[in-house]
Amino acid sequence: MSNASVPIEELATERFFRDFDAADVAKLAPHSRLISYAEGTTIFRASGPADRFYLVRTGRVALFLPSLQEDVIVQTLGPGEALGFSWLAPPHLWRFSATATSDIELIEFDAAALRQAAIVDRQLHDLLMTRMFDVVARRLEATRMQLLDIYADQRPT
Amino acid sequence: MTSTVTTPTVLGPMVPVPYRVARIHWELSDTYTLTLTPESGATMAFEPGQVAMIYILGAGEVPISVSSSSRRDDAIQLTIRAGGYVTKAAARLTAGDTVGIRGPFGVPWPLEQARGGDVVVVAGGIGLAPLRSVIYEILDDRHAFENVSVAYGSRDPGFLLYEVELHEWRSRFDLDVEITVDRAPTSWRGDVGLVTDLLPRMDFDPSNATAMICGPEIMMKFVARGLADLGVDRERIYLTMERNMKCAIGLCGHCQLGPQFLCKDGPVFPLPVVEPLMEIEEL
Numbered sequence: 001m002s003n004a005s006v007p008i009e010e011l012a013t014e015r016f017f018r019d020f021d022a023a024d025v026a027k028l029a030p031h032s033r034l035i036s037y038a039e040g041t042t043i044f045r046a047s048g049p050a051d052r053f054y055l056v057r058t059g060r061v062a063l064f065l066p067s068l069q070e071d072v073i074v075q076t077l078g079p080g081e082a083l084g085f086s087w088l089a090p091p092h093l094w095r096f097s098a099t100a101t102s103d104i105e106l107i108e109f110d111a112a113a114l115r116q117a118a119i120v121d122r123q124l125h126d127l128l129m130t131r132m133f134d135v136v137a138r139r140l141e142a143t144r145m146q147l148l149d150i151y152a153d154q155r156p157t
Numbered sequence: 158m159t160s161t162v163t164t165p166t167v168l169g170p171m172v173p174v175p176y177r178v179a180r181i182h183w184e185l186s187d188t189y190t191l192t193l194t195p196e197s198g199a200t201m202a203f204e205p206g207q208v209a210m211i212y213i214l215g216a217g218e219v220p221i222s223v224s225s226s227s228r229r230d231d232a233i234q235l236t237i238r239a240g241g242y243v244t245k246a247a248a249r250l251t252a253g254d255t256v257g258i259r260g261p262f263g264v265p266w267p268l269e270q271a272r273g274g275d276v277v278v279v280a281g282g283i284g285l286a287p288l289r290s291v292i293y294e295i296l297d298d299r300h301a302f303e304n305v306s307v308a309y310g311s312r313d314p315g316f317l318l319y320e321v322e323l324h325e326w327r328s329r330f331d332l333d334v335e336i337t338v339d340r341a342p343t344s345w346r347g348d349v350g351l352v353t354d355l356l357p358r359m360d361f362d363p364s365n366a367t368a369m370i371c372g373p374e375i376m377m378k379f380v381a382r383g384l385a386d387l388g389v390d391r392e393r394i395y396l397t398m399e400r401n402m403k404c405a406i407g408l409c410g411h412c413q414l415g416p417q418f419l420c421k422d423g424p425v426f427p428l429p430v431v432e433p434l435m436e437i438e439e440l
Contacts, residue, residue, distance in 0.1 A: 071343040150373040151282030
């Protein structure tokens with residue numbers, strides 16, 4: 001695990017930054033680093049401080065809801081996908097837990113630094129919020145589809 | 158006086174042909190596969206995606222897509238979810254019972270068109286059944302296609318149709334099979350989420366890919382949109398529709414979807430034909 005920032009040109013290839021120009025990516029790069037976890041590692045726990053934001057580089061991450069009976073996976077995330085949006089708004093606590101379901105590589109961002117960068121730079125703020133809104137909207141859409149239980153009443157084919 | 162009995166050599170499309178139940182295999186708690194062999198003569202020749210009308214004596218007739226290989230067997234297989242009166246009656250059949258079969262009917266999957274390019278098969282729930290015959294066909298002629306990807310979505314790990322085959326397909330080096338479920342305990346090692354989330358992870362070239370989709374309509378709509386967003390030509394995105402088929406020969410109109418009759422114009426359609434119809438309420 002390195003503390004070195006992820007190079008700008010490498011960050012720019014991430015799907016999350018597809019609408020960002022190089023100058024905007026450069027503002028975020030100093031707050032990033034590449035990390036890896038072995039399969040089975042807990043990345044964060046529900047109710048813990050949401051002080052990081054991640055992009056999945058390789059492998060799979062399971063988001064799950066801890067339960068007294070049986071933990072339930074609500075979504076798995078793969079390469080190119082954003083992990084975590086609880087860092088965006090108070091109280092900055094994770095709503096779900098996340099575990100590596102394979103060996104993984106993540107790009108990790110310091111959430112407080114991202115928020116600060118967005119406060120002082122309106123354009124960066126708008127770009128980040130637009131991208132994060134897209135992530136949240138897609139998760140909401142997926143959740144609604146899952147709630148519909150669409151496979152339950154399929155007619156015979 | 159001698160009576161003459163004339164045996165028709167060609168039965169009309171409305172006349173069921175007797176088939177015997179060779180086997181009933183329960184795939185899931187509510188879904189089973191009937192293996193049927195003709196009581197006489199040759200097994201119905203069909204192409205993947207085509208529909209057979211199965212008549213259960215004393216109960217009624219329902220349309221079911223053939224789920225077996227069109228090349229491999231002397232029998233046909235129909236995978237059925239026990240959801241209604243007829244399909245529940247069919248679930249009580251045992252080996253040796255007789256059913257009536259009409260067909261095949263309808264337009265098959267565009268396998269000829271797909272040759273030489275990549276193929277993306279996307280199935281949801283029991284929608285894997287009409288696509289299993291496509292996968293068999295591709296595997297039997299694997300060199301004729303480039304990258305082949307299968308994305309399958311289901312409710313939970315206990316509702317995976319054809320689990321044995323899914324394992325077998327996943328172990329092949331010439332087939333990319335991704336599976337996702339709507340919910341799962343943490344013991345599940347696969348994906349959780351929408352089948353559409355699998356699409357960007359799959360290895361296919363949108364410029365030459367043909368996509369075949371079967372599942373709940375809302376799922377097909379989202380998958381088709383996702384594939385089009387990835388650059389797949391809308392004319393090469395195919396989906397299979399379901400409506401209440403009765404005569405199966407384009408006369409009764411029960412399966413009418415706007416200007417289309419599913420039994421003769423479908424059930425497999427290119428996206429541009431059905432996309433506007435899927436937006437119309439109660440159609």
